[in-house]
Amino acid sequence: MLRARVRVVLVGAGHAHLLVLKHAGALRAAGVEPILVAPPTFHYSGLATAVLSGALPPGRALLDVGALAARYGVRHLPAEVAAIDRQARRLHLSDGQDLAYDAVSFNIGSVTACGGDLQGEGEAWPVKPLSGLAGLRRRLEDHLADGVSPSIVVAGGGPTGFEVAAALAGRVERAGLSPRVLILRRSMPDWASARALGRLSAALQRRGILQTSGEAAGRRPGEVLLLDGGALPCDLLVMATGLQAPAVIADLGLPLSQDGRLAVGPTLQSPGDPTVLAVGDCAVITGSPRPPAGVFGVRAAPILAHNLAALGTGARLATFAPQSRWLSILDLGDGTGLALRGRVWSLGRGALMLKRRLDLGFVDGLRAASGEVLED
Ligand SMILES: Cc1cc2nc3c(=O)[nH]c(=O)nc-3n(C[C@H](O)[C@H](O)[C@H](O)COP(=O)(O)OP(=O)(O)OC[C@H]3O[C@@H](n4cnc5c(N)ncnc54)[C@H](O)[C@@H]3O)c2cc1C
Structure with a gap:
């Protein structure tokens, strides 16, 4: 027997929330109504320098957030959250709207x-x-x-x-x-x-x-x-x-890490308010700090989706432990890259080829899911 419908507002179309959209059907089945508040365009960081160097055309790193949300039947408000009233459980949006929530998840990256x-x-x-x-x-x-x-x-x-x-x-x-x-x-x-x-x-x-x-x-x-x-x-x-967390994170009035990110537990909830969850650059799992990188949001996405659904069903929340070693590859703008994983590294064309394959795979997968016709 499901509880009454729980409204979960996803704030920011960061890596994790983009992937959570794919779980919208499961969320609805769990009694959760997801709403996305995010700017209409997502700029994918993995390809940002490729566009800057002229290796790829400007549109290659962009994603139509509204189209992706529509594909999964999620209501999208093309705005930013400017402030939050946690007592009243209301979000104030940059376009002047107010939005009530039962739970709110932040994936708003960094500045x-x-x-x-x-x-x-x-x-x-x-x-x-x-x-x-x-x-x-x-x-x-x-x-x-x-x-x-x-x-x-x-x-x-x-x-x-x-x-x-x-x-x-x-x-x-x-x-x-x-x-x-x-x-x-x-x-x-x-x-x-x-x-x-x-x-x-x-x-x-x-x-x-x-x-x-x-x-x-x-x-x-x-x-x-x-x-x-x-x-x-x-x-x-x-x-x-x-990079640091956007100002709205400090305005939440919840415990922060030393570097100003929202402190969350392994269930991705704030210890000061379990109706506030956060992933990606704007948050840190207490005891497991990680540098800013999209991969942590990607890995957290299925756990976040599970936990948001659990808010509807009352099921036990799952825990996320970010990986202790991860691959990062710098695009050096001249057809080469520097790949790093722990102390292992590789400099050259192979590193960049791998990066392109991974990054284009991620963004093209989302663009195809949103119904965009891919030309190249
Ligand atoms: C030049 C450059 C290159 C980089 N290259 C890489 C790379 O190759 N690989 C890698 O892993 N990392 C890279 N990074 C780091 C990377 O940008 C971040 O670590 C990563 O994007 C964080 O992902 P996220 O999911 O937390 O948020 P993001 O991907 O930053 O997404 C957050 C989203 O939230 C939206 N938002 C912000 N504020 C609000 C608000 N108040 N209300 C609603 N929405 C809001 C933003 O518009 C944005 O779309 C790079 C960073 C830079 C600056």
Whole structure:
């Protein structure tokens, strides 16, 4: 015997929620009414740098969220959640609507953590939201159309900083020019083995992608100002200075991890409010922190779907343990990639071929499910 219908609002069309849509029939059978609140377009991060480098056309990394939701009979509200009233169990949406919920699941990804002075229009290009990368690419192409290889500074020495620097260099190379790209990093990178990073740095250096220590603190026309008082030539400043949870997560008034993500237990529920669940970059399973990567949301999706259905049937909730080793592959913008899994790594064309196969498989699977006719 099913309980009364439970309304579950899925906030954000992140990796996990896109896959949960496929379970909509099972959710309804369990007495759960799923509703999706998310912007109309999903920008798939696995192909973001391929589009930035010009290796793939811009539309290749996009997914029509409304079409996918419609395919599985899920009501989609094309908006963002701006605020939440947990006492009243109501969500306030960016389009002014209010929406009641019985349970709410957040899969809203992350935003770039960059200094307040560097967020102004035209000052710097944050790597997230990914929708902003189209503007960065256009600005770069304006320079290239004048036959100029602009001086590009990418602030951030993490894998995203390296990947974005290599992608921008790839776009310059595709225009027949020599890249002038500088990775500005706070400290020596340690996100891969010293040998892997050494090989990567040497390969990038041969293409005109150099590295230096420092921190971006401000902008002047043609220059980036550094925290230590120095300045560097810079036509385009890109901020890859780390990812953090969107502000709405802190506004929930629930326990957070040290880095500001929503702390959840293995059932993906907040310990402070079991009607609030979260997955992906915006959350962390207490005791099992992981870096931002789409794969964790993908793996969590079936557990999340099970647990949302259990809210309708009263069944026991399942637990999720994120994997302790995972594959990540950087697209280096020149037909090569760097694959990393634990301390094992591989640099070359094979790594990128594998990445393309996995990423195109993921996004094309969803596009086909949404009814889109795939041309290539
Ligand atoms: C340039 C770049 C390249 C990357 N490449 C890779 C890669 O190759 N592989 C990889 O695993 N990771 C990569 N990452 C990291 C990756 O972006 C994230 O780890 C991953 O997207 C997180 O997935 P998610 O499911 O948590 O959320 P996301 O995929 O970020 O999706 C969250 C969704 O929620 C929506 N949203 C946000 N706020 C709200 C709101 N308030 N209300 C409603 N909806 C909202 C967003 O529009 C977005 O569609 C890359 C990151 C960058 C910046």
